[in-house]
Amino acid sequence: MTGRLQNKAALITGAGSGIGLESSILFAQEGANVLLVDINLEAAEKGAALINRRFPNVTAIATKADVGKEQDVKDAVDKAVKEFGRLDVMFNNAGIMHPADDNALNTEERIWDLTMQINLKGVWWGCKYAILAMRNNPVDEAKGLHTGGSIINTASFVALVGAATPQLAYTASKGGVLAMTRELAMVHAREGIRINSLCPGPLKTPLLMDFLNTEEKRERRMVHLPMGRFGEAVELAKAALFLASDDSSYMTGTDFKVDGGLTAAYVTPL
Numbered sequence: 613m614t615g616r617l618q619n620k621a622a623l624i625t626g627a628g629s630g631i632g633l634e635s636s637i638l639f640a641q642e643g644a645n646v647l648l649v650d651i652n653l654e655a656a657e658k659g660a661a662l663i664n665r666r667f668p669n670v671t672a673i674a675t676k677a678d679v680g681k682e683q684d685v686k687d688a689v690d691k692a693v694k695e696f697g698r699l700d701v702m703f704n705n706a707g708i709m710h711p712a713d714d715n716a717l718n719t720e721e722r723i724w725d726l727t728m729q730i731n732l733k734g735v736w737w738g739c740k741y742a743i744l745a746m747r748n749n750p751v752d753e754a755k756g757l758h759t760g761g762s763i764i765n766t767a768s769f770v771a772l773v774g775a776a777t778p779q780l781a782y783t784a785s786k787g788g789v790l791a792m793t794r795e796l797a798m799v800h801a802r803e804g805i806r807i808n809s810l811c812p813g814p815l816k817t818p819l820l821m822d823f824l825n826t827e828e829k830r831e832r833r834m835v836h837l838p839m840g841r842f843g844e845a846v847e848l849a850k851a852a853l854f855l856a857s858d859d860s861s862y863m864t865g866t867d868f869k870v871d872g873g874l875t876a877a878y879v880t881p882l
């Protein structure tokens with residue numbers, strides 16, 4: 613049986629936890645070799661070891677990188693190409709939501725800058741070095757498909773709707789990811805490089821659950837969720853798999869919402 617990412621090479625940032633970890637596992641299950649990139653090397657190594665144990669037909673490698681540093685991102689892409697011979701999928705997923713991120717009056721400039729450095733510049737650099745690597749991939753004439761590559765950038769539902777519980781720098785950074793992704797998608801469409809954003813709703817991962825650390829804070833969000841529950845990281849991994857694979861071959865520049873209906877809601881069920 614062949615998987616949906618058979619013989620492809622993928623690099624995933626923020627692969628030590630949440631969406632990144634679940635995507636690494638799923639991509640490997642579907643036949644991809646995966647480079648798991650995280651600032652937390654131990655977490656990425658654990659993920660790679662799990663994949664290598666579970667799926668001996670593929671190779672998973674872990675490497676440490678801070679996506680807020682251009683050289684780290686370049687080195688990670690170079691490593692993927694060196695180890696796997698090519699790069700087909702780049703999942704720019706790492707991101708932070710700083711506890712001191714607040715409204716326009718209370719957010720300190722250093723928090724704004726740190727958030728932009730990781731969430732927005734990190735995605736820019738990921739795209740830049742992935743595009744350079746993907747330009748070396750041959751186009752699959754036999755299939756009639758442009759297989760230059762697929763880049764997926766994790767944004768958020770807060771890039772689409774406003775929240776009265778603000779994290780201003782985070783929201784602005786994710787809005788930037790959407791705008792940047794659309795433009796990159798247009799610039800590189802005829803090279804066969806597809807670039808899409810993934811817009812998750814609120815998920816049960818450490819990033820959000822550490823932030824919503826009381827029942828009251830969680831309930832304040834829950835009332836807005838039509839499905840009445842937070843999402844699971846694996847539900848986002850399944851969407852990322854679709855964007856990564858040739859199943860989405862006619863999609864580029866989209867804001868792919870996987871949010872339990874949140875951004876379509878006016879009044880939610882009781």
Ligand code: NAD
Pocket residue numbers: 625626627628629630631632649650651652655677678679680705706707708709730766767768769811812813814815816817818819820845
């Ligand atoms: P998570 O906290 O479970 O995992 C994030 C991973 O990124 C961690 O392993 C962390 O070590 C790594 N990381 C943090 N800073 C890094 C850096 N500078 N360089 C490299 N790695 C770094 O989070 P998650 O919920 O899986 O979030 C993944 C993405 O999804 C983020 O971009 C986040 O903004 C976005 N998102 C999450 C939610 C949610 O509710 N959890 C909603 C919308 C969007």
